[in-house]
Amino acid sequence: MKNNHIGRIVRVEANMIAVAFEQPVMQNEVAFVLHGQERLKCEVIRVRGNIAELQVFESTVGLKVGEQVEFSGEFLSVELGPGLLGQIFDGLQNPLPLLAQKAGFFLKRGIYLSALPDDIEWEFTPLVKPKDRVGPGQYLGFVPEKLFKHYIMPPFFLQGFAEVQEVAQAGKYNIKQRIAVLKDSNNREIEVFLSQSWPVKIPIRGYVEKLRPKEPLVTKMRIIDTFFPLALGGTYCLPGPFGAGKTVLQQLISRHVEADIVIIAACGERAGEVVETLKTFPVLIDPRTKRPLIERTIIICNTSSMPVAARESSVYTAVTIAEYYRQMGLHVLLLADSTSRWAQAMREISGRLEEIPGEEAFPAYLESRIASFYERAGLVRLFNGSLGSVTIGGTVSPAGGNFEEPVTQATLKVVGAFHGLSRERSDARRYPAVDPLISWSKYPSFIPKEKRELGYRILVKSYEVVQMMKVIGEEGISLKDYVDYLKGEFLDFVYLQQNAFDEVDGATPKERQVYVFDFIVKILEADFEFSDKQEALHFFQRLRQLFNDWNTSVWQSDGFRSCQQEISVLLEQKVKKTDIKDEPEIL
Ligand code: ADP
Ligand code: MG
Numbered sequence: 001m002k003n004n005h006i007g008r009i010v011r012v013e014a015n016m017i018a019v020a021f022e023q024p025v026m027q028n029e030v031a032f033v034l035h036g037q038e039r040l041k042c043e044v045i046r047v048r049g050n051i052a053e054l055q056v057f058e059s060t061v062g063l064k065v066g067e068q069v070e071f072s073g074e075f076l077s078v079e080l081g082p083g084l085l086g087q088i089f090d091g092l093q094n095p096l097p098l099l100a101q102k103a104g105f106f107l108k109r110g111i112y113l114s115a116l117p118d119d120i121e122w123e124f125t126p127l128v129k130p131k132d133r134v135g136p137g138q139y140l141g142f143v144p145e146k147l148f149k150h151y152i153m154p155p156f157f158l159q160g161f162a163e164v165q166e167v168a169q170a171g172k173y174n175i176k177q178r179i180a181v182l183k184d185s186n187n188r189e190i191e192v193f194l195s196q197s198w199p200v201k202i203p204i205r206g207y208v209e210k211l212r213p214k215e216p217l218v219t220k221m222r223i224i225d226t227f228f229p230l231a232l233g234g235t236y237c238l239p240g241p242f243g244a245g246k247t248v249l250q251q252l253i254s255r256h257v258e259a260d261i262v263i264i265a266a267c268g269e270r271a272g273e274v275v276e277t278l279k280t281f282p283v284l285i286d287p288r289t290k291r292p293l294i295e296r297t298i299i300i301c302n303t304s305s306m307p308v309a310a311r312e313s314s315v316y317t318a319v320t321i322a323e324y325y326r327q328m329g330l331h332v333l334l335l336a337d338s339t340s341r342w343a344q345a346m347r348e349i350s351g352r353l354e355e356i357p358g359e360e361a362f363p364a365y366l367e368s369r370i371a372s373f374y375e376r377a378g379l380v381r382l383f384n385g386s387l388g389s390v391t392i393g394g395t396v397s398p399a400g401g402n403f404e405e406p407v408t409q410a411t412l413k414v415v416g417a418f419h420g421l422s423r424e425r426s427d428a429r430r431y432p433a434v435d436p437l438i439s440w441s442k443y444p445s446f447i448p449k450e451k452r453e454l455g456y457r458i459l460v461k462s463y464e465v466v467q468m469m470k471v472i473g474e475e476g477i478s479l480k481d482y483v484d485y486l487k488g489e490f491l492d493f494v495y496l497q498q499n500a501f502d503e504v505d506g507a508t509p510k511e512r513q514v515y516v517f518d519f520i521v522k523i524l525e526a527d528f529e530f531s532d533k534q535e536a537l538h539f540f541q542r543l544r545q546l547f548n549d550w551n552t553s554v555w556q557s558d559g560f561r562s563c564q565q566e567i568s569v570l571l572e573q574k575v576k577k578t579d580i581k582d583e584p585e586i587l
Helices: 096-103 222-227 246-256 271-283 308-326 339-352 366-374 406-414 423-427 449-472 479-496 510-525 533-551 558-574
Strands: 006-013 016-020 029-035 038-048 051-056 068-075 077-080 122-126 141-145 148-152 162-167 171-173 178-184 189-193 196-199 209-211 235-239 261-269 297-303 331-337 378-381 387-396
Touching: 029 051, 038 068, 038 308, 051 308, 077 308, 122 178, 222 449, 222 479, 222 510, 235 246, 235 406, 246 261, 246 271, 246 331, 246 387, 261 308, 261 339, 271 297, 297 308, 308 331, 308 339, 308 366, 308 387, 331 339, 339 366, 339 387, 339 406, 366 387, 366 406, 387 406, 449 479, 449 510, 479 510, 479 533, 510 533, 510 558, 533 558
Parallel strands: 235 387, 261 297, 261 331, 331 387
Antiparallel strands: 006 016, 006 068, 016 051, 029 038, 029 068, 038 051, 077 196, 122 141, 122 171, 141 148, 162 178, 178 189, 209 378, 378 387
């Protein structure tokens, strides 16, 4: 397969070069510009006649017409194997901390490091023996990696079955040592190592079937889980204007979500934000395992100061790694922040190729690229019967917060849930600033539909009353409407909003959401006896205070019970007696 032949640069234009070649060149093939001592990585993005156009993953300063380019005969690929967890990579899978040691942060070009440490010895346990038949995605053995069993599989390019010829004994091996030899149906020998490489733009398909996502993926963010839930293997989009809280919300989700592994593609945001992620993550403690959160996280990051092509590749690197861990029967959440930067990279590349532009100068294939990225999410049944999933969430940062723009629109067509952040909510510091009036989800919630709909109706009603009050003032509103307004505000403050800085309130597990929401629904349904608006206002203010205390008290603790007791006493005074049919039980 390898040809390693040479072409010559005929044109240099920003991060693109045109190269004249003689032997066949493939679309998406990797090549290297040979510039003095430097080897600069590029990818073929268009072939016309005997001219290939390549995007260079590095600064092209100093490159000249006539310089040599070596074609590798291989697609842009990632290394998949033990040692990925806990790492921070750039879009080409260079470990960033190592790169920084070697070259100064984001500075020197042409330095590529191996993604996986080759000096670590992994304790390998074989699961097959000679003469066994293995198919794609089946397990040959495993090594322990952090909290997981990292299964070693035949190369994913394997078609049909192969027979095990040799397999290594239990023991310690590094990623360079061969651990098995297989023979495929064409009698070709295939060597297996602890790691394998795979082209990033091709989905890994080592499973029996894709299933419809239906199990909720619990994030412990109440507004999401209760009203606009995610599903294992589903997709969602998180658009919002600059500063509305997209990145903070993604980070909160990555901390608290009930997924095994979280992969963060921090693509193309300002360097400062990326550095922030790099600083905060390694010190965070996983609330579930009490171990460093980074142990079940992989971060792929690029800043807007990195070359455009590297930005474009980072989401593919991330999703390929996600698919790889899905093959092990794990649930992986991939968070891409922000996909707008990724789309801008596509736009720049397309512009340089002088392609016919679509809307707002994005390429005509923007929609299909976005769709095929999100299509790599999914819940799958593996060959051993167990399930694995990749859930993808992408933030979108549309200029001026205008959701009509092409990237938001193309994303909305393909995702299963939409969490729209609004400037209005973030300005009012109503966090998370997910706007309940514009957000939606097609996935099932663990809260019954009637209860959610009741909550939603109250929010809509409350919003309408606010609009009315803006026109005719508070005096013009009936007491009943006013109480509906207060109910909506109450639901917003004590349930939709969550204090990220409070250990208890910051993350609400499923059973607590079910219990508390049930209680809230009874309050929303109740008829109250108020003599005037003033009294109603004071009542709800007091109720809100009590709920704030309740929200910050540990689930089922004494404090939790006594808060609830106090709330019940307060309600007792004002709720019309006939109304509460079944009094909520005190735990
Ligand atoms: P975006 O990614 O949408 O541009 P960020 O996530 O960076 O916005 O948020 C901008 C700022 O808003 C944060 O630095 C923080 O001060 C504030 N913020 C966002 N979300 C929250 C939250 N849940 N709780 C408290 N402050 C928040
Ligand atoms: Mg951000």
